[in-house]
Structures are given as C-alpha cells and as structure tokens.
Amino acid sequence: MVTWVFGYGSLIWKAGFHHDERLVGFIRGYRRVFYQGSTDHRGTPSFPGRTVTLEPLQDQVCWGVAYRISEQDEEIALEYLEVREKQYDLKVYLDFFTDADSTIPAVSGVMVYVASADKDLNRNYLGPASIEEMAMQIVNARGPSGPNRDYLFHLEAALIEFGCEDSHVRELAAAVRKIILGREVALSNGGLEHY
Structure with a gap:
C-alpha cells in the first residue's frame, strides 16, 4: 500500500519526511490563498502569520508536489504530518495531474491537508x-x-522554479517587498514616520 501526499505550501520545499518519489503537478478545482493563520510556525497566538490553504474554485488549478510514501515509512511520515499540519482541520483526497492536457490523473486519491473556512472547526x-x-x-x-x-x-x-504562475503569491510577494523597501528607505532617512 502506497500513500501520496500533496504539498502546496511549505511542503513543496521542505518535506520533512522520507518519501520514495516527488512529482511536480497540480490539483483541479482549487486555488491557493493566504487565508490561514499560523500561530505555531510563522506567527504566534498573539500575532498570527499567514500561510496558505485551498479555496474551492471551479476551473482553477493549484500547482505543487505529490510525495509517494511507502508502506514502511507511512506511520512515521503521517505522525509527523499530523503534528506539522495540526492547524489544518480537513483531509481531502483528490486527483493529481502532471500533464495539463490530460484528463487521466497521474495519481488518484492523493491526500491533501486543507484549513477550512469554518471558524467553529478552524479557529485560526x-x-x-x-x-x-x-x-x-x-x-x-x-x-x-x-x-x-x-x-x-x-x-x-x-x-x-517549476514554471508555475500563481498571481496571488506573486502579488503578495511584491507587496511585501514594497513594504520592506519602504522601511529600509525610512530607516536610511532616520526614522519610521510612515511605517
């Protein structure tokens, strides 16, 4: 028995568990959004950071990576992921594609951690x-x-690196760089009047 896990955030560049294969590809019907609060990794309970989750949206795709975990590594890998992804309240199983022109998935039933918009289940x-x-x-x-x-x-x-165009990530990164640059300019001018 083999388990596949889809990463669309930090799992893309830092798996943290043993895997036998890594495929670049996408899932359909979702888009990546910075709507999830992080109080344990990229923020604190008093000042949460923002990390990605998935928002269902027809005709959208979300690029990322799928990791194949063998049966012998499954228990340790899933224990690790349950701790790492504990602020994500849903697990869904989706088709994963590597070819944009194909209707046949490369992997069926890849496991995906999702932070839902339900504030009763997902307080972050x-x-x-x-x-x-x-x-x-x-x-x-x-x-x-x-x-x-x-x-x-x-x-x-x-x-x-793998040629994915994600306008939400690109726009957010540009806005963050603009704030950082503004702060650097303000500091070089002797103050933080506007920041």
Missing part, C-alpha cells in the same frame, strides 16, 4: 483581506519556524 482561519493588509501582517509576523515573509518568498521561488 483568517480569511480574505486586501493584498496590502495581508502583506503588512506577513512582514510583521514571526514564529518558531522563522519570519512569515520567508515562508512567502520560499513558496514564490519554488513555484517559479
């Missing part, structure tokens, strides 16, 4: 906000795994 769901608001939160958030901005920039770089 932040939901949508303007790009500027999200960028400011990401610039200022830091958690045990490091600055929230690093999460965003690693994700952006990983998606660029």
